[in-house]
Amino acid sequence: MATEVLADDRALREARRRRALAAMEAHDIDALLLGREANARYVAGAQRLWTAGSRPFGPGCVFVRATGAIHLVSTWDEGIPDDIPHEHLFGITWNPGKLLAWLTSIEGLDQAGRIGTDSLTPRFATLLSKFFPSADLVDAEPALEAARRIKTREEVDAIRASISVAETALEAARSELAPGVSERHLAAVFMEAMARQGVTTPAIQRVAWISSAPRGQGPDAARVAQCGDLVVLEAAVMAAGYSGEVGRTWPVGQNSVDVATKDLYGRADDLRRHLLDACRPGASCAGLLAAYEDGGHPLPPFPIASGLGLGFDVPVVTRQLPNTAAQERLEPGMALTVSAYVAGQDGRGILHKEAVLVTPDGPEVLTSAPYWST
Amino acid sequence: MTVAGTLAEVADLGRMQRDRWTKLQTAMVEQAVDALVLLGNSNVSYATGESWPLADPGQANVERPVAVVISEDDWPHLFTSFPEAAERDLGLPESHLHGPMYLEFDESAEAFGRVLSELVPEDGRIAIDELPGSLRRTCELFFWNSTPASADDVIGACKLVKTPDELRLLRTVLHMTEQAIAPVQAALVPGTRQTELTARFLRAAFELGAQANILDAIWQVMPARLADGPWTTHAGVACPLLTTERELRQGDVLWVDTGISYAGFASDFGRTWVVGTEPTARQQAQFRAWREILDAVLAVTRAGATGADLTGAARAASGGGQRPWMEHFYLGHGLGVESAEAPFIGTDLGDAYDERQVLAAGMVLVLEPLVWDEGAAGYRAEEVIAITDDGYIPLTDYPYDPYGD
The missing domain is CATH 3.40.350.10 (Creatinase/prolidase N-terminal domain)
Structure with a gap:
């Protein structure tokens, strides 16, 4: 302490x-x-x-x-x-x-x-x-x-510690999920749980968003989740200077999950596994974009991968930077967050964000927060 | 019709942006600028009305909205990941909405340069607020043989005086901060850790609708004597020092400093608290001395007064030539889209600079004098006011408890 x-x-x-x-x-x-x-x-x-x-x-x-x-x-x-x-x-x-x-x-x-x-x-x-x-x-x-871009052993330890804080705070917010919960309440619970672990600085501050509601960034009136909504929780903290990030999506009111939602979770899981497979040493970052394209998933309007470290670390992989991704090779010692995002026709989306360390033997997933499952 | 230095009954965001737009266009003509290129979060927020939960500065360099303001245009151009939201919430036309730019990367910077070369008239004079390396390379390709003008000069001239809608929103975020701080102060007991205070404050602030925490909240335990604190370059008070899991003890003197953001506006809060007990007679005397300095400054504060009038009043009230504020900061600073913006009064830019700072109705000042009482720590608080033609109006009403009557 x-x-x-x-x-x-x-x-x-x-x-x-x-x-x-x-x-x-x-x-x-x-x-x-x-x-x-x-x-x-x-x-x-x-x-x-x-x-x-x-x-x-x-x-x-x-x-x-x-x-x-x-x-x-x-x-x-x-x-x-x-x-x-x-x-x-x-x-x-x-x-x-x-x-x-x-x-x-x-x-x-x-x-x-x-x-x-x-x-x-x-x-x-x-x-x-x-x-x-x-x-x-x-x-x-x-x-x-x-x-x-290449993390030292000490840096990897710092990233692991930061992820642990983010995951504990994510779990505190997740346990509040119920019909009628507001985005701002989930953010408030997350921030409190983060600070109670001794870390007072977030990395991103849009913690919770109801994926089926129209996206807005401004100071909306408190948006409230209803039964059947999917709520994305993005946990990101700066602990001892290093960012730790994890993202999970949970349905509100588990009894209401329908076949289409189960199918969406299945697709998100499939994409997540393909993205992790693409984090091999020597691989081009274009492989991450290809994981989306090959699975028929439209690329989201935000980066699907970004470096973990002290803030703004390479790579940054997004649909706007295809040539940059093609030129960037993954090497052992790189740490990144990888985002699997899939959306259904009703606009509801699922985001699962993992932290990955590239090792000589392949990707090591650093995040371990639980997923929703039936 | 609105009057400078007054608050709108209800903030009208559309009117606020129209007023800002008129000011921006006027300042661009005055400074002979044809295009403003804005990367800084607060500048983009000012020019477009967009606000979002601010990220860590490192993240904010990568994923950030970018704005371009063209002379004689009707709308700003906004480059964003969420153009549909900007169209709906800000009323920007499709012609002025663009996908996101990742200007740290040459690939994006070149694409941006191509768009910019279509928007900006040939030989147009460009002003920009930041020049990351990739953008410098691109702009050498597309535009400039010399360094562009500073966009901060244009934006700075516009945001100095707040409109009634801006003052209303500032009051809103300041009140939100005070509502969030009240339960923190009420629960202050020996044994509490500094980080627990942050936990309670953030919980309350986000429940109330804060968009972001903008400053790692400060709950600094002040040493009785300077020698008991850290070494400093100026042999004066070290502040703000960072929050840790340190446990607070009975009688600790805390200097509190926090800030959040809402609707693109920053708040600032500062008070002195005592842990678990009432202030001593000596501590109450520190507060009275602080209040006298503040009152002396407020007595000369009105439109037309200079920064030097304020610093002179503060010095006189503190009984001599001493500057009763933090030597590495200021007696006062502005507040708006940034937690510290112009005007700055009492900085190391010197007296001649302060004399040139002429207050105008609608400016906002955070006054932060302090009283240091070697052997018994000291008192510091922040008072937020808006300047009017014949004085000022307070934008906060948080009590000074446990100090005062």
Whole structure:
């Protein structure tokens, strides 16, 4: 039980930093200026404040290859690893001039020929070009994706722990399923159960949706499940920085399940098994799209697979990215969630989402939440 | 006809988006921008009225709606996984609805570039809020030899002053937050863990209809003396520090800070609580000193006042040159589609910057002075107000218990 704000464990940090350094060498990047918390956490191992939603780029973490030193924006040292000394911390600032002055004072950064950023804004693109005139500003995401796509043993342990929290919270929400239950109540129960396990940060926050009701994303009036509805529960949490995800679909009022619903569950199970079969080392991610097409299942409007890790990990497999999927090969050490989604003619759908670790011997399913069965 | 700095009786989302659209189009003309390309969650929400349960920032980079605003157009373009829902809920015409873009990937970024090159007039000036690498590569192919303009300058000018519908929705999300926090405070007893407070808060907030938790809720146990807290770069107070499974003890002083979102608006809540006992006389004196600072700031707060007027009042009321707020933050910040947005008052941008911040009716401020009393921790709370022509109106009415009379 964590009663203190701790930096990530040394073994986890060192294994990740080795991978990050190797990727910098391979991509000929001399220094990283990172704005994305997932990347910053990957190289620094520091725990900083979680907020939801996308954030614009701002260089909050610097990693210089020549010195091996990490420099962080943090006003305090709580949650900061002991290998990042106080002199390498810079207090939160609202003043771009002060931030740039700090960056230019960092040893080795002014000598960097190629500086990688994990995104940019127009303002930082201009400022960084001005203050580092001799450096090429390059996209560091390909290097970071290459480093992060293969999980270290310590990372896999963290993902397993996160999945366990998600599954326990999913079960708490599932046990509330009954005619008259609202989507928001299920989300509320999920969030409470997550936090009671010591994890206070969700990865996605649309926890429950009644698959037969028209899809909306906005602040709908509380939507209520009726007997015969299928309710999708998507559980996703960030525990110690790592995402754990699982998805299950349950009918409301089990006595009312008809033949068509049973058939739909059968198809979902069939698709799920084909998707898992496609997670073999060496296989192309196109095989995941093919699992849908071969079974005659229309591809859903959301990704059918995405990497598990610190947030935004490759692969991302969706019908909009067929060429990307064809080029991406699965390798041992990759962890991903795979989504099997089937819909009936009445609009009711079933989503089963599994976490999979690709191993040399084939896919290892990390999720174990129960399915509905007759 | 609506009046700046007033709240609509009932929020009219259609009117809110029409008002925003007029402002966006005006600002684009003023800043000579022909097309706005918006990737940031809050910017997309502002331009389209779309709102959704916000995800972890990593996930939010991959699966996110994207908006494009063209000068002299009637509607924003929205790229989304759920165009039917956007057509139904936002009233956007089919011509302006597109499938989702995954702009982290070259394949999608190139497809986006092709669509954009049809939407944006040749030689049109584009402003954008974020430039992930794949989009930079694409846009070099399609458009720019130089860096595009900053879309944040356009959006920032528009969202500074809230319309009556926006103020109504802000009040709604602020009240939802207060309703969710009340049972948490009522159940605060020694032996409770910090994470249990989060569990109770999230349970209540989502039952009430919150769309998302936007900040890992803070229940920070304050040390009596700075030296008992973590090292800081400025030798001042470290806050906010993260929540753990730490068990709360009788007499602990908690600095509370939470926020949720609803209908695309962010809330912000801040108070100081004492665990399991009444505040001491010394702690009550801290609160009175805090209240005096807040009252002094409120006394000069009205349309036309500058940020420096507010910081000056706060300094004077705290009895000297001290800045009675967190050195790494501010005396006050705006609130709207983001949990901290302009205007920012009392930051390290300096006094000259604060002097240039002129308040206008309809702006929203979260005022967060603090009183630090070395040896006995201190008091901090957040007060949310909307600026009016002759003063302000409070947007919250949560009590300061257990402090005060």
